[in-house]
Amino acid sequence: MKCIFCDNNLDNSDEHIILNSLNGKLHSKEIICSECNNFFGLHLDNVAKKFFNTILLVFQFKNASGEIAENLKGEDKFLFQKNLTPKQVKLDISEFKSQGKRLVSVSGNPKDAMKKFEKLTKTLEDTGSKIIAKSIEESTKGVPLRIKVDFKTNSEINILLNKIALEYCHYIKMTDLNTKDLALKVRVLDKTLSNVFYCNLTEEIRKFSNGEITHCIFLKKIENKLIVYIELFNVICSVIVIDDNYIGEDIEHQYYQNAITGEKMDSDLGINLNEIKKLVESKPENIVDFNPLANKLFLRKRDKDFSDKIDFELNSIANRLQNELKNKQITQKQFAEKYIDESTEMIAELSIENPYLMDDVDDANNDELNYYHSNIRAEQFEEFSNKYKQLIGKKVNYENDKTYLIEEFSQAPIAEQNGIKINRLYICLFNGFNRIYIPYREFFEGISVKYNC
Template identity: 25%
Template sequence: MKCYRCEDIINDKNVSEEHIILNACGGRLKSKSLLCKKCNSIFGDKFDCELAKTTNDIANLLMIKRHDGIPQPISTTRTSTGEKYYLEYGGSPVQAKTNYKIIPEDSTKSRLMIDAKNRKELKKTLIGLKRKYPTIEVEKILDAAEERRFYINDSFEINSHIGGNDVFKSITKTAINFYIHQGGSRAYIKHLLPYLEGNIELDIVWMHYPDKDIYTPAKDEVSHVLKIVGDSKEKILYAYVELFNLHSFIIYLNESYDGVDIDNDYIFNVHNYEVTKKRTHIRLSRAGLTDLFTNKDAKPFEKVKKRYARILTIANKQQDKHQIHKIISNAIDNSLGLLPEGTVIDEKVLNSMINKLMERMMPFIAHRNNIKNIN
């Protein structure tokens, strides 16, 4: 096989595994027959990182599992106070910075109050304060510090966006990858390589949210959707890319297509990792495809709001499952897990485990009820 960018033969020395859908989005469709190691690095460094960054919030909220690593925390704002927080993988909010107050009590003594997200940040803050207040005893305060875990019954604001030149180029590369992976010819996409390399600008990608969904997922399904269509009669080659059943794009790959007819789908469930055999519903004429770019939808995000609400509902369910699993695991570890090997599990031991489980579960249930009332 040849690298479709530089046309070098791919061998053991330059082979590179290319994610057709980004690893950052939880993509599992891969190939070692698309790009050599050098070209993969060039494309990835240029624009894939931008798509990864702009889809990180959804990947985090949905608790997407990658081949390598997990989604990064999301920068967010607590609605009631305006404070900056981070939402970690799993939905836990963590304050962005350490807060402290120095309260004078008399002419010789003051009280120091510090609220840090962890012991490391507390120590860092204390060391900084000691430069100004030499009498602060860092280790003594660290020894006296208490860890508190509690639920925040409040909402958080997330600024989510998608689009821009780099994102469009990454989406184009996804479409090209899928086309070549399905047996397509480099001859029909080689004119797009200067666009990916940043040497020319092309108007070939736009967000696409038709009134009727191209793919209808099941109730709690979240999927990535790829479609490639080659129509020799209309002389067009185009692709459709849908990420998380949320962000959708149409890509005009070739307007002089005279190859074989193509109508291939790939639909991947990001939670159970299954590839479904269901089909998408999109068939554009040459005039219809041209019109999408001539008369672009000026406000595509108006149509995505309903999709976003659906994704957040699914994300809440995923995070609740995750929290319940953690609660049960901790209850077992802190009861049965502390027993010597060979201990008989009698009624007393089971009751102890149940009590520990309820100690953690009841605050969680109360928190979820409060959040429902807030929403």
């Protein structure tokens, strides 16, 4: 048997149709030779890895790389490491004069900060200055950070999707398919490929189920076209036209897996074929921004984590009560009553600590709950800023009576419920060196009361 991308004989090279780096579990040794496998590994695996790295990081994949993060000022001095803990990687150097003294502060990586600080202090000593005190800090405490992500497609992603589609066709043994020309274009990394139709930004092709985080491939003959629909992490959604004049038999195949666990799924994908028909009659776009679907993915992860937490706690309650029942500490009737009472209380507590997850509960408009979490609706920020604008420039004592100025009010997106955007509200304090962000509830219940600001 020959490699589908060249004339080499197959040599037992194991090919993951959905990339192994994305936890794809569908693979075969009857598709590709080792030479082509190594070639694509060098040129296309990194394309997918780079595109999906933020997702791999959030879901704690072992092959994820750290991601540069920025603070609310847009300064990208930080790094989210593999364990999702933040680290300051770029030095922050501040200095000013006060009462005839020159104050210098260096924060960042301890090793680099120490080296820079020693250089600064040596320069000061060489000019005859006397060093009174030294301060080197590494801290991301109180700094809201965000990862800048870009899920825009490109010509390299087009090539990758064509490769997946071609390999799937051969995996299911489609012998009446002539894909030699397309395979050659993929092999030479032809960036002019124009048979990829990006889609499903509004879930018009396929609806995602609650908590869904999957990969899927769906192959179908639609009229005279052979198409392959591909989803990767439910973020990239695309239709690839393999043959726009396909005369073979009617065919339909699907592959569906949990992208996190790798478990194969047998449920129907629910593809809207009418929408695909309309799509492939339009003009394809090479660059499409899939950030909206990425945001939906992260929200589904949050929902799934919440659901898993509830299931775990319910099982814990049930197991404990089962032991009490077994030991005759409670009756069957008491078991039922206690389970209902404790489960209801547990779910209520978790719902307060994890708001905005249930569409049938209007947490977004619950001002008391929002205040508990230092959150506001996005539309309230201007009103809040105007109401408390007299605080800007006021002095407060914080962190062992260090004096800070209230510099500004800042917000960062937290959640969205039923179309309402929820932001975390921060009071930004600045002491000439360091800038810290305090959730507004903590500020008003702590600093502002204690120091009468």
